[in-house]
Amino acid sequence: MGTPSEDNPKTAAEIRKAIRSGAHTGHTAGLAPGYLQCNLAILPEAYALDFLRFCQRNPKPCPVVGVSETGDPMLPTLGHDIDIRTDVPKYRVFRDGALAEEVTDITDLWREDLVTVALGCSFTFENALMRAGIPVRHVEQGRNVPMYRSNIALQPAGRFGGSMVITMRPIPEDRVEDAHKISARYPQAHGAPIATGDPGALGVASLDAPDYGDPVDIRAGEVPVYWACGVTPQNVLLQAKLPLCITHSPGHMLIADVAEDAETTILSTR
């Protein structure tokens, strides 16, 4: 995760301001501790109902934490003055299922028919694991979490479907139950693990060769534990070959004003 230096802004709003001004274009891991960070999917309204149905049917990889009005770049239920066109450090723009560009601002791309869907992310439960003294290896090793394409079929909706991407964290055998209980408290952040142990049963040939991210060390007495991964919806969107779709760049998340341990992810605007 990395620790923010003393010069770094501390609140979500301060960091979003730095991002909007162009002063911060890096990843967001470890920034604004305690605040909810979000995966992003921005897509034309014509596909939004099917995408929300898809997320409802696959809540572990795709926990919806916020949805914008059509054409409105603001996300008032996730935070004050969040403008999704400027407040994320880096975006990926996909056209017809191919990465078209990576940009730090999507103001020029905004359209009246776009809908933003914000999804929870694993930082939330990783912070809770670490607070409970459970090691999170990729953080210890300063790496990206290892991610694997699994053989777990997603529940389809419209043109959205495929299989689940999963993350793996090695957990000491005597803490696996704790890790399960702790992460289960965060359904808005992938919830409890989906499996433990043998990667082969999940269609993963080798834990040393992740499809995304970096391999991590598994030490004596540790068990590989698997969670649903927020890269799943990115993959699904890519395969759906939408004419236009915008996501955050991996690790470059939207930081909301919502507390990461809040019971719901909705701030009142009334």
Added chain:
Amino acid sequence: MGTPSEDNPKTAAEIRKAIRSGAHTGHTAGLAPGYLQCNLAILPEAYALDFLRFCQRNPKPCPVVGVSETGDPMLPTLGHDIDIRTDVPKYRVFRDGALAEEVTDITDLWREDLVTVALGCSFTFENALMRAGIPVRHVEQGRNVPMYRSNIALQPAGRFGGSMVITMRPIPEDRVEDAHKISARYPQAHGAPIATGDPGALGVASLDAPDYGDPVDIRAGEVPVYWACGVTPQNVLLQAKLPLCITHSPGHMLIADVAEDAETTILSTR
């Protein structure tokens, strides 16, 4: 809740079969213990995206547990062979914001543009409270839960908005914290209470005069505890004055094959 007699069918599927055949047209309280029961909203696709946005923004009164394909009466992620046109004991049909009729079958009303949204219901956490030895007064007294229109503003979406309907259950002072913890485990069934104590702060003039349901006794040493209520979406749909909208009749719920304490409400169809 009432206890099913020995003659009653036991599983969700058996009860749905009895409902489909017309043999059971009564309420579903206490039937198929352990299975998830659902509030229903069936509406034209033109309003479905806004309604799902509304539910996402108001997860405590409107926890979405299932969404159908457009025009498809089946709900495979909630159970085997659920046909929403026949498998609910009683429906309310609303036209332009007014109750048009109450029926036991909506096959003749089905249209290619209808979308079914199933929402969690309070039976789930009430069962958990009773298992923990916490009294649920309206069940003890054989009454309907008292419901009140509160002054708590909902987060609007499109034409959907208004204020929250809440339920009240008197809880012994020394069990209030337990009741909070237990119900918080069921975000798919309204989750933790939204308030405790003074009804006036919620815009409720008198607990003895509920807007829906029946008043219940509050005994010495008990505190009124308030939860978000599944009547909220019915009210919101009514006020939205859709040309057509179908709900279940209060207490006459859809019974799913999903376990009421499942981590997610989605059955795999793959």
